[in-house]
Amino acid sequence: MTSTEIKNDIFWVGAIDWNVRDFHGYSIPSGTSYNAYLVKDQKTVLFDTVKKEFLDTLLLHIGQVVEPEKIDYIVVNHVEMDHSGALPMLIDIVKPEKVICSAMGKRALLAHYHRDDWPYEVVATGDSIDIGSRTIKFIETRMLHWPDSMMSYIPQERLLISQDGFGQHWATSERFDDEVDLGELMYQAKKYFANILMLYSNTVQKLLGEVRSSGVEIDMIAPDHGLIWRSHVGDIVQSYDDWSLHKCKAKALVVYDTMWHSTEMMAMAFAEGLEAEGVSVKVCDLSVSHRADVMTELLDAKAVVFGSSTINNSVLPRVADMLAYMKGLRPAGKIGAAFGSYGWGGEGVKYVAAMLEEMKFEMIDEPLKVVYVPTADDLARCTELGRKIGQAVKESQ
Amino acid sequence: MQKYVCIVCGYVYNPEVGDPDNGVQPGTPWQDVPETWVCPLCGVGKDQFEETD
Numbered sequence: 001m002t003s004t005e006i007k008n009d010i011f012w013v014g015a016i017d018w019n020v021r022d023f024h025g026y027s028i029p030s031g032t033s034y035n036a037y038l039v040k041d042q043k044t045v046l047f048d049t050v051k052k053e054f055l056d057t058l059l060l061h062i063g064q065v066v067e068p069e070k071i072d073y074i075v076v077n078h079v080e081m082d083h084s085g086a087l088p089m090l091i092d093i094v095k096p097e098k099v100i101c102s103a104m105g106k107r108a109l110l111a112h113y114h115r116d117d118w119p120y121e122v123v124a125t126g127d128s129i130d131i132g133s134r135t136i137k138f139i140e141t142r143m144l145h146w147p148d149s150m151m152s153y154i155p156q157e158r159l160l161i162s163q164d165g166f167g168q169h170w171a172t173s174e175r176f177d178d179e180v181d182l183g184e185l186m187y188q189a190k191k192y193f194a195n196i197l198m199l200y201s202n203t204v205q206k207l208l209g210e211v212r213s214s215g216v217e218i219d220m221i222a223p224d225h226g227l228i229w230r231s232h233v234g235d236i237v238q239s240y241d242d243w244s245l246h247k248c249k250a251k252a253l254v255v256y257d258t259m260w261h262s263t264e265m266m267a268m269a270f271a272e273g274l275e276a277e278g279v280s281v282k283v284c285d286l287s288v289s290h291r292a293d294v295m296t297e298l299l300d301a302k303a304v305v306f307g308s309s310t311i312n313n314s315v316l317p318r319v320a321d322m323l324a325y326m327k328g329l330r331p332a333g334k335i336g337a338a339f340g341s342y343g344w345g346g347e348g349v350k351y352v353a354a355m356l357e358e359m360k361f362e363m364i365d366e367p368l369k370v371v372y373v374p375t376a377d378d379l380a381r382c383t384e385l386g387r388k389i390g391q392a393v394k395e396s397q
Numbered sequence: 398m399q400k401y402v403c404i405v406c407g408y409v410y411n412p413e414v415g416d417p418d419n420g421v422q423p424g425t426p427w428q429d430v431p432e433t434w435v436c437p438l439c440g441v442g443k444d445q446f447e448e449t450d
Contacts, residue, residue: 103407104406104407142406142407142408142438142439143406143438143439147405147406147407147439199440202418202437203438
C-alpha cells in the first residue's frame with residue numbers, strides 16, 4: 001500500500017493488517033486496517049497512529065508525504081493500542097510541538113505509556129485550533145467507545161475524522177467506500193457496530209442528534225479502521241441511526257448448542273414454526289457459528305430463541321460464552337424464549353432463561369424443556385411456540 | 398444537592414435531574430440512588446463515583 005491523498009493535502013498514511021483474525025474475541029476474517037491521517041497546512045498534523053508492530057509502515061507512508069520530523073501536532077482521537085501503540089516511538093522520532101487529546105485521553109495515555117514529559121494539550125468539545133488555512137474542531141465522544149474517544153472535524157474540508165466510529169474491520173487495497181462492494185462494506189460496518197458499539201446505542205443517538213442540530217456539514221467520514229466514506233455518508237449515518245434505535249426486521253435467530261442432537265432437533269422445530277409465520281429465520285449452531293457473527297445477526301433480529309442442553313447442572317460452555325458476550329453488548333427491545341433437552345435436572349435451560357430475562361428480553365412462555373430425546377409431540381410443541389414467537393415478531397413491526 | 402462524577406468516563410450525576418431513563422427520579426439524592434444503578438454512559442457501578450462541584 002501507499003499513502004493516499006483523500007482530500008487536497010490530506011493523506012491516509014495508515015497500515016493494512018492483512019493477517020489479523022481476532023480482535024479480543026471479535027472475529028475479523030478479512031483482516032483490518034489502522035488508519036492514520038496527515039494534514040499538510042502551515043502546521044502539519046497527524047491524526048492517530050497504528051498498532052506498534054506497524055510503526056515502520058506508518059513512517060514509510062508519512063515519509064511519502066513529508067519528513068516525519070515535520071509533524072507539528074499529533075492528535076490522539078483514541079488511545080486504544082491499535083491506534084496509539086506506535087505513538088511513543090513516533091513521538092521520540094518526531095518530537096512534536098503538541099500531543100492533542102481529551103482530558104480522559106491524557107489520563108489514558110499516562111496510564112498506558114507512563115510519559116508525563118510529552119507536550120500534552122488537552123481539548124474539549126467546542127475547542128478548535130488553527131493550523132493555517134484550516135481549523136480543527138474537536139468533539140468529545142466519551143464512551144464511543146472508550147472514555148478518551150473524540151472526533152476531529154475540519155469544517156473547510158467537511159471532513160470528519162471519526163476514530164473508531166463508522167469503522168469496519170476489513171483489509172483492502174482500496175481506500176474509499178465507492179471502490180468496494182457496497183453490500184460487503186455495509187455488512188462489515190454492521191458487524192463492527194454490533195460487536196463494538198451496540199452497548200453505547202444511547203450515546204450514538206445523542207451524538208447523531210447533536211450533529212444534526214449543529215448543522216455541521218460532512219461530505220467525508222474518515223474512520224480509524226477500514227474504508228473511508230465519501231459516496232455513502234448518508235447511508236452509513238442512516239444505518240447508525242437505525243442500529244442505535246434498535247430497529248429490527250421481521251427476523252428471528254435460533255441460537256443453540258447441543259450434546260446429542262436433541263436440542264438441535266428442537267431448534268429446527270422452532271425454525272419451522274417461525275418460518276411458517278413468514279418470519280426470516282437464522283439458525284446458529286454455536287459449535288460452528290462465531291459469537292461475533294451471531295451478534296451481527298442479532299443486531300436487527302427482533303427475537304432470539306436460545307437453546308442449550310444441560311451439562312454438569314449448567315449450560316454448555318459455548319452457550320455460557322455467547323450469553324456473557326451478548327449481555328455485555330446490551331441488546332435492547334428483543335423478544336426471547338429458552339429451550340433445551342436435559343437428562344435429569346434441566347438447569348441449563350433455566351440458566352438461559354434467567355440470562356435473557358436479565359437482559360430484559362420480553363419472554364414468550366416458560367422455557368421449553370424436553371427429557372433426553374424429543375418425541376414428535378415435543379417437536380410439535382416447539383414448532384407451535386415458534387409460531388407464537390413469529391406472531392409476536394410480526395406484531396412488533 | 399451534592400453532585401457526583403464518574404471517575405471512569407466523566408458523567409456527572411445531578412440529583413436535581415436524576416436519571417429517569419433508568420428509573421431514578423429527578424430529586425433523588427445520591428445516597429438514595431439504588432446500589433444496582435450503573436453509570437448510564439459507561440456502565441460502571443456507584444463505587445466509581447466521587448463528589449464534584
